[in-house]
Amino acid sequence: MVTDHIHELEVEESEEYISRSEKKRRSTAIQKIGEELASFPISAIRSFNLPPALLQEYEELHKITKHEAKRRKMQYIGKMLREVDIEPIRARIEEVQEGKAAVAADFHHLERLRERLIQGDKEAMDAVLELYPDVDIQKLRQLVRNTKKEMEKQKPLKSSKLLFRYLRELEQG
Structure with a gap:
């Protein structure tokens, strides 16, 4: 029993602890990247090589006209983005913005x-x-x-x- 408790402590120490505040900051940052991506025309979004399900959500987002519905869709897209490697998307957004500048x-x-x-x-x-x-x-x-x-x-x-x-x-x- 004592060895089980010691083993649990070792597992907890080996895992990286992330505070709730840090999780929220990361989530907000991912949400902002999702919103930046949404500001592009759908033809440009297709060039980002997104997973098909995420691309479909962006296509649906561009068809929505009601504000609250768009907000909810963006929340869902943000949730989906948390499961995707965001770095290539962020790099591509910066690349496009630098080109525009x-x-x-x-x-x-x-x-x-x-x-x-x-x-x-x-x-x-x-x-x-x-x-x-x-x-x-x-x-x-x-x-x-x-x-x-x-x-x-x-x-x-x-x-x-x-x-x-x-x-x-x-x-x-």
Whole structure:
């Protein structure tokens, strides 16, 4: 009898003790990952290689319109996620978000470059010529000139959009 009690103590010590608070924090973190994943379109969610049952739950979630029903479905998805290795999902979410941030940064860079060209910044023109050796300088100057004219006449900025597209084409190579 005493040996049974000692054996039970050894088993308890060898198992990792997790407090209720820690379990709750982990559960909340998994729930947040589930919610982040739910914010993606269903076509993107399919690329995450989720178990079929979990993917089906996300597909159903995207069809639900009522708030309370969505909340309950998210709770259930969170429960299912606790049984799945969450690290590959978390890594994929970060990868996608970093890609979106990079695209946004490129977009803002091109917008600033376009504005500097329109303002007649000589350094911006030199930078474009240096960065993009295959640039059609005549086309670039024409787009800048047309944009300035449209701004002066307060017309729709068609040329400004064309200038941005041209810069984006140069950036993409």
